[in-house]
Amino acid sequence: MKKVCWPYFDPEFDKLPERINGPTCRVCIDNESLEDCTVVKVDSVNKQGLLLEVVQILTDTNLTICKSYISSDAGWFMDVFHVKDERGNKLKDQNVINYIQQAIGTTRGPRNSAKAKAYASKVFKYENTSEHTAIEMAGTDRPGLFSEISAALADLHCDIVEAHAWSHNTHLACVAYISDQSTHTPIQDPNRLASIEDHLTTVLRATTTASRGPTGSLANQGKEAKTKGLLRGDQGTMTNVERRLHQLMLSVRDFDGPSSSSSSSSSSSSSSLPSTSPRTPLGLESQEEGRKTMVWIESCEEKGYSMVSIECKDRRRLMFDTVCTLTDMQYVIFHASISSHDDYAFQEYFIRHVDGHALNTESEKERVIKCLEAAIERRVCEGIRVEFSAENRVGLLSDITRVLRENGLAVVRADVATQGEKVVNAFYVRDISGNEVDMEIVESSMKKEMGPNIPIVFHVKNDSHGSSSPERSRFSLGDMLKSQIERISHNFVTMVLMM
Incomplete structure (x- = not known):
C-alpha cells in the first residue's frame, strides 16, 4: 500500500493576509502624547457610514470631541480624535477604554465581556432584558402639544417609560417608549x-387653521404617529434616538422654518478666496450677540469634492449632529478637519454624493446648508432647563406637562427616563408670551400637584449665555486639504504605521 503524502500548511498561513495588510479594523487609545486630552486613532477598511458609527460610539460614552482629522480615500478609513471626558x-x-475598543471592533479578546456590558448599561441607562x-x-x-401627547397616551392606558422630544422652527419630533399600563409589558x-x-395622529393634526407650507401643500399633512414594534433596550442608545429625531425633523422639513429663510451663498471656485475678500456664508444669529452659525460650500474641482465649511459656537455632540445629517442625506465624507478654540468650532468636510458626484447645483448646495444649520440649531434651546425626579406613577408625565402648560410655559425640548421606581425629567421651557419665567410659582404648582406626601427633587438651570465673547482668527485647513489631499493621506498612513 502506497503511503499518501499531503502538503504541509503552516497554521500561521491563515494569518498571512492580516500580517501583510494589517487587521481590518484597529484602534489605538493614547493617553501619553498630549497633556490635556486623549487621542483615539482608528484605522479600518472603509464603508459607508463608518465615520458616523465611530462618532456615535464616542458620543454614547459622553466624550467631547475637541479635534479630529479624517481621511478615507482608496477604501481605507483613517481617523484621529482628540477627546475629553465629562469633566474635561x-x-x-479602563472600562470606558475597553468598551470603545470592543464597540468599534478592534480588539481580539472577547467582544461581549461582562465589564463592557455593565458599563454600557450604565452609560446608555437601559436594562439588557427590557423591551418596549x-x-x-x-x-x-x-x-402645549407635548402635554396633549402625554395626556393622550395616559388616556390610552399607556405607561411612558422613556420619551425624547425636540421642537425647532415650529416643528416637533418625538420618540417615546411605552408599555401597557396594567401589565407593564410591551x-x-x-x-x-x-x-x-x-x-396620536389626530392630536398632531388638531391645528386651528390649515395653513399652506412652502411647497403649497397643506401644513397639517405629513403629521403622523407610527408605532415601531418592540425595541430592545440595547438598541435604544441615546445617539440612535437622537439620529432618529434628526431624521424625523428632516422629514417634516424643519429646515424651511423662519430662521433659515435668508438667502444662501456658496462659492464654486476651485481655489480659496483671498484672505482679504471675506466669504459671504449664510449666517444665523446664535444665542450670543456677535456670534453666528455660518455654513458655506465651495467646489474642489481638481479632486471632485465639495467642501462644506461650518463655523458656530462649540458644544457637546456637535460633530455627531453634522456627520449624522450629511450621512442621512446620502453624502460620503472623504476628508474632514474638526477643531475648536475659545468655545468656537470650525469644521470642514470634503464630500460627494453616494452616486459619486459633487454638489453641482445651487439648489442642492442651499438645501445642504439649510439642513446643516437646522441640525446645529435643534439641540440649542433658549429658555430655562427644569430638572426634577419623583416616584413614578401612572399619568405622572401628563400631570407635569399640564402644570407647565397651565403656567403659560411651552416645552421646547424634553428628555424623560424611568430609572427603577423613579422618573427623571428634564425640560427646556419658555414663556409663551415671551415674558420672564417665574420658576418659584412653577415649583410651587408642581409640588401642589404631586401632593404633600410625594417627595420631589426640583432643580432649575438658566442656560442663557452671556452677550460678550472673545473673537479669534479663523484657522482653516481648507486650502491645504483642497490642494494636497494626497499628502494628508500619506501622513495618515505614516502615522498609523508608527503606532
Whole structure:
C-alpha cells in the first residue's frame, strides 16, 4: 500500500493576509502624547457610514470631541480624535477604554465581556432584558402639544417609560417608549397599536387653521404617529434616538422654518478666496450677540469634492449632529478637519454624493446648508432647563406637562427616563408670551400637584449665555486639504504605521 503524502500548511498561513495588510479594523487609545486630552486613532477598511458609527460610539460614552482629522480615500478609513471626558479631563476609566475598543471592533479578546456590558448599561441607562414599544411622532408644533401627547397616551392606558422630544422652527419630533399600563409589558395587539396611532395622529393634526407650507401643500399633512414594534433596550442608545429625531425633523422639513429663510451663498471656485475678500456664508444669529452659525460650500474641482465649511459656537455632540445629517442625506465624507478654540468650532468636510458626484447645483448646495444649520440649531434651546425626579406613577408625565402648560410655559425640548421606581425629567421651557419665567410659582404648582406626601427633587438651570465673547482668527485647513489631499493621506498612513 502506497503511503499518501499531503502538503504541509503552516497554521500561521491563515494569518498571512492580516500580517501583510494589517487587521481590518484597529484602534489605538493614547493617553501619553498630549497633556490635556486623549487621542483615539482608528484605522479600518472603509464603508459607508463608518465615520458616523465611530462618532456615535464616542458620543454614547459622553466624550467631547475637541479635534479630529479624517481621511478615507482608496477604501481605507483613517481617523484621529482628540477627546475629553465629562469633566474635561483625559480618558482614564479602563472600562470606558475597553468598551470603545470592543464597540468599534478592534480588539481580539472577547467582544461581549461582562465589564463592557455593565458599563454600557450604565452609560446608555437601559436594562439588557427590557423591551418596549416605540412610537415616533412628527408634525407642526404648537404650545402645549407635548402635554396633549402625554395626556393622550395616559388616556390610552399607556405607561411612558422613556420619551425624547425636540421642537425647532415650529416643528416637533418625538420618540417615546411605552408599555401597557396594567401589565407593564410591551403592547403587541395590532388593533390597539392602530388605535394608538390614529389617536396620536389626530392630536398632531388638531391645528386651528390649515395653513399652506412652502411647497403649497397643506401644513397639517405629513403629521403622523407610527408605532415601531418592540425595541430592545440595547438598541435604544441615546445617539440612535437622537439620529432618529434628526431624521424625523428632516422629514417634516424643519429646515424651511423662519430662521433659515435668508438667502444662501456658496462659492464654486476651485481655489480659496483671498484672505482679504471675506466669504459671504449664510449666517444665523446664535444665542450670543456677535456670534453666528455660518455654513458655506465651495467646489474642489481638481479632486471632485465639495467642501462644506461650518463655523458656530462649540458644544457637546456637535460633530455627531453634522456627520449624522450629511450621512442621512446620502453624502460620503472623504476628508474632514474638526477643531475648536475659545468655545468656537470650525469644521470642514470634503464630500460627494453616494452616486459619486459633487454638489453641482445651487439648489442642492442651499438645501445642504439649510439642513446643516437646522441640525446645529435643534439641540440649542433658549429658555430655562427644569430638572426634577419623583416616584413614578401612572399619568405622572401628563400631570407635569399640564402644570407647565397651565403656567403659560411651552416645552421646547424634553428628555424623560424611568430609572427603577423613579422618573427623571428634564425640560427646556419658555414663556409663551415671551415674558420672564417665574420658576418659584412653577415649583410651587408642581409640588401642589404631586401632593404633600410625594417627595420631589426640583432643580432649575438658566442656560442663557452671556452677550460678550472673545473673537479669534479663523484657522482653516481648507486650502491645504483642497490642494494636497494626497499628502494628508500619506501622513495618515505614516502615522498609523508608527503606532
